Amino acid sequence: MIEWSDSLADVDWHELVELYRVAPLGTKQVPVLQTSFSNSRYRWFVRDEGRLVGVGRALADGADCSYICDIAVHPSHQGTGLGKAIVAKLLEQSRGHKKILLYAAPGKEPFYRRFGFERMLTAMAIFENQAAARERGYLSDT
Template sequence: MALEWSDSTDDMDWDELSELYRLAPLGNKSPEMLTTAFSNSLFKCFLRENGRLVGVGRALADGVDCSYICDVALLPSHQGHGLGAEIVGRLVELSRGHRKIILYAVPGKEAFYRKFGFERMATAMAIFEDQSLARQRGYISDG
């Protein structure tokens, strides 16, 4: 496996990135949406194999107080090989120095993120575009 790591969006094929999210599966995110999201993220991590985008992650950060790691995605063919852990590890390292590092995870993946020191927050709250779908998928609860 010839892997290449990058933090640059130069020459990014936003359609390819959109397809990666669809296949991961992390939902349908348009190339335009991803261009905006990654352009506004302080930290980015891209993983390519033989020029093909196979993994990605990003962190919104203010440089001092808060870094928020989100959108970690790998093609299914590359899951289960430690590459997701490497992406998260790189984003955590880049985020060091912030007073808090927050991570938004897919329900059921909490044990994976605990390996990096993440713990469940008692006070985290969210407003989703589709609250009922978020509730159905386990992102929010009535409790």
């Protein structure tokens, strides 16, 4: 049975670390996840039979900007519509903001276009490790 929660109270942070690893969205540490999710206005944790299988969050200021990020779905549930449902819930919560931004892993852009997201021509970023971000396709020299 699929259960949705936005509560941090029952999060097993080590289980969340593992979800990001297998999704695969990289290695994230417990303190970073605790800070990130605690500071997010909107967040969803999705469990199937008690096991964490999906997650997503949005940083939002309540008026101008909402930034949807960290959407992760366990491989056992990828292709089932769970990722789409997480994004749809975060979008619904973000309605009313003047802009809703999203940061996608390279190659995932077509998935997010279905929700109405379009590529920004002026978005720029500074990463902790610029070289690694460039290698993974997050940055362009143009």
